[in-house]
Amino acid sequence: MKAVVAGASGGIGQPLSLLLKACPLLDELSLYDVVNTPGVTADLSHISSPAKISGYLPADDGIAKAFKDADVVVIPAGIPRKPGMTRDDLFKINAGIVQGLIKASAQYCPKAFILVISNPVNSTVPIAAETLKAEGVFDPKRLMGVTTLDVVRAETFVQSLTGERDPAKTVIPVIGGHSGETIVPLFSLAKPSVNIPADKLDALTNRVQFGGDEVVKAKDGAGSATLSMAYAGYRFTEKLIKAVKGEANIVEPSYVYLPGVPGGDAIAKETGCDYFSVPVTLGPSGVEKVENIVPNANEYEKKLLQAAYTGLKGNIEKGIEFVKNPPQK
Ligand SMILES: NC(=O)C1=CN([C@@H]2O[C@H](COP(=O)(O)OP(=O)(O)OC[C@H]3O[C@@H](n4cnc5c(N)ncnc54)[C@H](O)[C@@H]3O)[C@@H](O)[C@H]2O)C=CC1
Numbered sequence: 001m002k003a004v005v006a007g008a009s010g011g012i013g014q015p016l017s018l019l020l021k022a023c024p025l026l027d028e029l030s031l032y033d034v035v036n037t038p039g040v041t042a043d044l045s046h047i048s049s050p051a052k053i054s055g056y057l058p059a060d061d062g063i064a065k066a067f068k069d070a071d072v073v074v075i076p077a078g079i080p081r082k083p084g085m086t087r088d089d090l091f092k093i094n095a096g097i098v099q100g101l102i103k104a105s106a107q108y109c110p111k112a113f114i115l116v117i118s119n120p121v122n123s124t125v126p127i128a129a130e131t132l133k134a135e136g137v138f139d140p141k142r143l144m145g146v147t148t149l150d151v152v153r154a155e156t157f158v159q160s161l162t163g164e165r166d167p168a169k170t171v172i173p174v175i176g177g178h179s180g181e182t183i184v185p186l187f188s189l190a191k192p193s194v195n196i197p198a199d200k201l202d203a204l205t206n207r208v209q210f211g212g213d214e215v216v217k218a219k220d221g222a223g224s225a226t227l228s229m230a231y232a233g234y235r236f237t238e239k240l241i242k243a244v245k246g247e248a249n250i251v252e253p254s255y256v257y258l259p260g261v262p263g264g265d266a267i268a269k270e271t272g273c274d275y276f277s278v279p280v281t282l283g284p285s286g287v288e289k290v291e292n293i294v295p296n297a298n299e300y301e302k303k304l305l306q307a308a309y310t311g312l313k314g315n316i317e318k319g320i321e322f323v324k325n326p327p328q329k
């Protein structure tokens with residue numbers, strides 16, 4: 001099992017690479033970035049775990065060597081937000097970065113599972129899908145936008161109300177997209193159920209939707225969530241690897257191309273969105289099936305969902321357009 005991290009020298013890339021280097025399920029870890037991979041690789045190579053590590057820069061066809069025959073490609077490459085920016089403001093720069101890395105995946109590891117972290121996820125995943133389509137290697141079951149940080153935040157923020165010692169023991173589906181109002185936590189479907197006082201629900205929901213802004217503000221110009229994102233990115237990658245290796249009943253929300261995955265058509269019809277984050281059952285071929293929990297949302301959540309659909313449709317269209325009608329240079 002070989003994983004490649006693209007953007008490995010960054011704020012997310014370094015701690016994510018650390019967690020992956022320590023993961024006993026991996027045989028090979030390859031680090032790719034446009035800067036600093038020799039240092040990060042040398043440092044991580046001293047860790048006594050099974051995964052063999054190698055690092056590459058663009059020179060000497062580094063991207064080909066980095067991606068060659070990878071089973072899993074994780075992409076946290078691209079610029080992060082500064083205060084006052086939306087995730088959509090990152091589109092201009094990150095769209096092209098993601099497209100380039102997806103082209104490399106198509107060329108050097110066409111069967112890899114691709115996990116997209118780079119923002120705006122609502123648009124970068126459609127960019128990835130359209131690029132893979134154009135390269136003739138698109139398998140929707142193998143492309144996943146990483147929205148796990150929203151789930152992790154929902155679990156964490158609700159803990160003050162549940163009093164559970166381990167926040168991750170409460171499973172909360174968070175669906176929709178990955179930005180502001182497109183993020184919809186479904187606390188009414190928490191397992192075990194949680195009792196949220198009516199006067200606390202708005203604030204809790206808003207904190208999950210805008211948790212990213214909280215970190216951007218606190219970092220005060222030095223970027224956005226990196227450590228919690230590395231944790232979340234690792235959590236999703238580890239679940240995928242376990243599922244690929246045959247472990248059953250692994251479910252985690254992820255942002256996927258609905259018309260291409262089992263169970264997705266009904267959700268696309270209901271939401272009017274072709275890309276949506278929903279609980280995904282992971283298996284040896286990636287997305288085994290998706291679960292339509294939208295009808296189970298309560299009235300409060302259904303209102304949130306209406307706002308999410310509107311925002312998402314625009315973000316998705318923008319990503320598709322970027323590939324179909326590339327901006328003139
Ligand atoms: N999906 C999610 O929940 C989250 C997504 N993000 C997003 O993740 C991305 C990365 O964030 P940070 O790590 O904080 O940024 P960063 O700036 O610290 O790191 C980004 C890295 O990407 C590298 N890079 C740039 N162009 C590249 C290319 N063409 N090929 C390979 N590497 C390239 C840079 O050299 C840098 O090392 C941002 O777009 C951010 O918005 C951040 C938090 C959560």
Ligand SMILES: O=C([O-])CC(=O)C(=O)O
Nearest residue numbers: 081149211212213224225
């Ligand atoms: O807020 C940002 O820009 C980074 C991000 O996606 C998150 O923390 O959820």
